[in-house]
Amino acid sequence: xxxxxxxxxxxxxxxxxxxxxxxxxxxxxxxxxxxxxxxxxxxxxxxxxxxxxxxxxxxxxxxxxxxxxxxxxxxxxxxxxxxxxxxxxxxxxxxxxxxxxxxxxxxxxxxxxxxxxxxxxxxxxxxxxxxxxxxxxxxxxxxxxxxxxxxxxxxxxxxxx
Amino acid sequence: xxxxxxxxxxxxxxxxxxxxxxxxxxxxxxxxxxxxxxxxxxxxxxxxxxxxxxxxxxxxxxxxxxxxxxxxxxxxxxxxxxxxxxxxxxxxxxxxxxxxxxxxxxxxxxxxxxxxxxxxxxxxxxxxxxxxxxxxxxxxxxxxxxxxxxxxxxxxxxxxxxxxxxxxxxxxxxxxxxxxxxxxxxxxxxxxxxxxxxxxxxxxxxxxxxxxxxxxxxxxxxxxxxxxxxxxxxxxxxxxxxxxxxxxxxxxxxxxxxxxxxxxxxxxxxxxxxxxxxxxxxxxxxxxxxxxxxxxxxxxxxxxxxxxxxxx
Numbered sequence: 001x002x003x004x005x006x007x008x009x010x011x012x013x014x015x016x017x018x019x020x021x022x023x024x025x026x027x028x029x030x031x032x033x034x035x036x037x038x039x040x041x042x043x044x045x046x047x048x049x050x051x052x053x054x055x056x057x058x059x060x061x062x063x064x065x066x067x068x069x070x071x072x073x074x075x076x077x078x079x080x081x082x083x084x085x086x087x088x089x090x091x092x093x094x095x096x097x098x099x100x101x102x103x104x105x106x107x108x109x110x111x112x113x114x115x116x117x118x119x120x121x122x123x124x125x126x127x128x129x130x131x132x133x134x135x136x137x138x139x140x141x142x143x144x145x146x147x148x149x150x151x152x153x154x155x156x157x158x159x160x161x
Numbered sequence: 162x163x164x165x166x167x168x169x170x171x172x173x174x175x176x177x178x179x180x181x182x183x184x185x186x187x188x189x190x191x192x193x194x195x196x197x198x199x200x201x202x203x204x205x206x207x208x209x210x211x212x213x214x215x216x217x218x219x220x221x222x223x224x225x226x227x228x229x230x231x232x233x234x235x236x237x238x239x240x241x242x243x244x245x246x247x248x249x250x251x252x253x254x255x256x257x258x259x260x261x262x263x264x265x266x267x268x269x270x271x272x273x274x275x276x277x278x279x280x281x282x283x284x285x286x287x288x289x290x291x292x293x294x295x296x297x298x299x300x301x302x303x304x305x306x307x308x309x310x311x312x313x314x315x316x317x318x319x320x321x322x323x324x325x326x327x328x329x330x331x332x333x334x335x336x337x338x339x340x341x342x343x344x345x346x347x348x349x350x351x352x353x354x355x356x357x358x359x360x361x362x363x364x365x366x367x368x369x370x371x372x373x374x375x376x377x378x379x380x381x382x383x384x385x386x387x388x389x390x391x392x393x394x395x396x397x398x399x400x401x402x403x404x405x406x407x408x409x410x411x412x413x414x415x416x417x418x419x420x421x422x423x424x425x426x427x428x429x430x431x432x433x434x435x436x437x438x439x440x441x442x443x444x445x446x447x448x449x450x451x452x453x454x455x456x457x458x459x460x461x462x463x464x465x466x467x468x469x470x471x472x473x
Binding site: 022 | 170194259
């Protein structure tokens with residue numbers, strides 16, 4: 001059931017996560033504060049403390065991941081990925097992340113623009129101790145930049161702009 | 162704060178002087194954030210200010226992911242790493258690697274653990290796990306005397322368990338590895354950590370245990386290339402001689418070939434390199450048999466043929 005008659009899809013925020021430095025576990029939050037053109041307050045991508053911060057990328061201000069992938073890993077591979085273990089900032093439901101490269105969409109009061117598909121890296125295997133790399137190919141989430149900042153919350157609606 | 166984006170940034174929260182040239186370091190995140198989790202028997206690489214990299218076992222309970230505890234003996238006449246870490250102060254930032262383990266507990270009914278000197282450290286993260294699993298275990302602690310047993314404060318938590326047996330050489334009460342090994346049942350696993358002489362004896366006398374023998378060697382095993390051979394670099398076509406007394410890694414470095422390396426003791430696999438031909442002599446301590454068909458560790462391994470071809 002579409003929540004907005006003009007929207008082709010409509011999803012929700014199921015998890016919000018951040019960590020201040022590379023390698024550290026992600027913590028779950030009820031809300032995150034997004035700063036346009038920068039990133040998420042207190043997150044490693046905004047502070048230059050991320051593993052890839054020596055290779056800066058405008059399009060990696062915020063990252064998203066589908067909860068459906070977490071469910072598929074359990075269903076198809078018996079792999080349990082805990083919230084935030086995917087190391088992306090926003091866990092979504094009913095959002096076609098792979099279709100949003102170059103597209104703008106809203107989360108609550110904020111507007112994001114998809115920049116590229118996230119790619120899995122061995123880094124996540126090191127941190128979680130799970131053999132995940134192959135299972136995450138082509139469904140490792142979305143990198144985005146923040147066009148309009150603001151606070152986002154669990155259960156916020158996600159829709160095309 | 163110094164940025165260490167390719168390592169885990171820790172801060173030295175406390176330094177405790179232990180016995181016999183041993184200091185215990187407690188490391189935390191500078192802002193109290195949880196640290197990456199670890200499993201029993203895990204170790205981490207410590208990146209020292211000089212650029213040296215050293216491996217130390219984690220001595221804490223894996224259930225506590227807010228601190229890493231390492232115990233370091235100042236090895237007189239060593240390669241300088243332990244001496245440097247003994248000079249560090251509380252409050253200093255100390256980058257470390259993610260914890261990893263080549264010395265994990267496998268699923269079995271009973272565990273026999275043997276610790277020689279500072280080799281007690283990996284067992285200290287195993288004991289709380291074994292207790293929670295409610296399985297049978299016994300730990301043999303070998304040292305010169307009671308006062309030279311490292312980390313006694315941690316070990317004392319288990320002193321009433323009746324599972325810890327101490328063997329002090331000054332009292333003439335040396336451990337008989339042979340009798341321990343003879344007593345290992347089919348559903349028991351033997352874990353050894355200590356000096357190379359102890360490990361070599363365990364390997365020699367424990368052949369029949371097969372994969373029920375687990376060991377971790379601390380320190381540098383001075384296994385240098387014993388014969389002259391040449392390393393051929395497939396991609397560049399260069400031929401680099403390895404003289405008597407030189408490691409393959411050392412010869413490559415002298416020739417200006419950069420190979421990432423960390424422990425240089427055949428433990429961390431940082432220098433693991435694909436080989437394409439020749440007869441390698443593997444001296445690493447951790448690579449699987451399958452991996453050894455394709456890879457070699459130039460830091461400690463050598464070559465039995467006249468030439469070894471590397472995929473470099």
